Amino acid sequence: MLVTDVRQIDSYYRALIGRAADDVGIFYVAVKTTGVFCIATCRARKPKRENVVFYTSFKEALDAGYRPCKVCKPTENAYTAPPEVAEAIAWVRQHPKERLSDSHLRQRGLSPERIRRWFQQHHGMSFQAFQRSLRINTALEELKTGRRATSVAFDHGYESLSGFGYTCKKLTGAAPTAAAHVILIHRFTTPLGPMFVCASERGVCLLAFVDHRMLETEFRNIQKEQQARMLPGENRHTRQAEREVGEYFAGTRQCFGLILDTPGNAFQQTVWQALQAISYGHTVSHAALAEQLGQPRTVQAVAVANDANRVAIVVPCHRALGEHGRLNSDDSGLARKQWLRDHERRLA
Known part of the structure; x- marks a missing residue:
């Protein structure tokens, strides 16, 4: 929200002047004279007090029409893991068969408490639970x-096969020797904020910003539809998604090569395919899509199928316009959709 309390504003402005690392992600400062917004540690020249406003989330700054600063990259760096968390994650990924305990973290000069808080805030689980999920996923891959x-x-x-079996069944719903169906979830950052990518062995099931309003419902629905459990981890599909989305934002990719695993009825699948056929940098109205499909469906049905899309950017629902050429005000965010359209127009 927009910060209006004068004392709070004064406190945030002092933190901005002092480049306080502890305030990264706590507030976002928008500069009225330049139209950009930053995080507390931005190295750019500091604006005057009367020329700034403060927000508690970058999405609100985007909605107000401000652009992310190219110096501090607020939507990326505000959610990037701090150095000690990044070090712990890197160690776990390099040693997936070993356990990094709290005592081992302290021996490496890392704070288990800070790492635990960061994981609870950004992953909704403890660091130890994150480790267990990665170990089980690695073990299942070896069993295959x-x-x-x-x-x-x-x-x-x-220490025992029974302990391994218990943990595996608790996390995946099936014994190690059974064909447990697992959907892996991976978090990565983009210039418009962090995203989750979920993928089965068959392909990408979901690609969404982490502040997507219906995200928890989407997670439950995907697991129910595919009779699967969701675990933190990576596979070839999640890695490809992160790489291609990064190339898209860098302006070096206009078409995606991802394999998708997105259940839906026949009409939804038809609409999603039509969305992917819209040229980069162009837009099409829902009415035109309905006419193009040549089916006895209403414009509203096309709009509903568009909103049911779970794979943002790759299935470009931001290229579909509502009545009178306007974007629909759904929960994916008007500001983000407008940013994506402007991004493509500049490069098309």
Whole structure:
């Protein structure tokens, strides 16, 4: 929200002048004379007190018409893991079969409490739960190659096969030897804020900004539809998604090569395919899409199918316009959609 309390504004302005790292992500300062917004540690020349307003989320700054600063990149860096968290994550990914305990973190000069708070805030789970999920995912991948469950269990630090089986069933809903269906979820940052990508073995199920209003409902629906459990982790589809979305924002990619695994009825699938056929940098109205599809469907039905799209950017619902050429005011955010359209027009 827009900060209006004078004392709070004075406190934030002092933090801005002092480049206070502790305030990164706490507030966003918008500069009225330049039309950009920044985070507390921005290295750019500091604006005058009367020329700034403060917001508590970058989405509100975007909605007010401000652009992300190219120096501090607020929508990326406000959510990037701090150095000690990034170090812990890197170690776990490099040693997926080992457990990094609190005592080991302290030996490395890292604070378990700070890491735990960051994971609860940004992943909704503890760092230890994140580790367990990665270990199980790695173990399941090895089981698919034909390795015996006993050797995999001990190789991943479990003291018994039963302990391995219990943890696996708790997290995936199936025993290690069963064909557990798992959907992996991975978080990464973009110039418009952090995103979640979810992928099964078949392809990408969801690509959405983490502040998407219906995200928890989408998670539940995907798991129910695919009879699967969702675990933190990566596979070839999540890695490809992060790489291609990064290239899209960098202006070096206009078409995506991702394989999608998005259940939907026949009409929804038809609309999503039509969205992907809209040329980069162009827009089409819902009415034109309905006419193009040549089916006895209303414009409203096309709009509903468009809103049901779970794969943002790749299935470009931001290129579909409502009545009188306006964007629909759905929960994905008008400001983001307008930014994506402007981004493509500049590069098309």
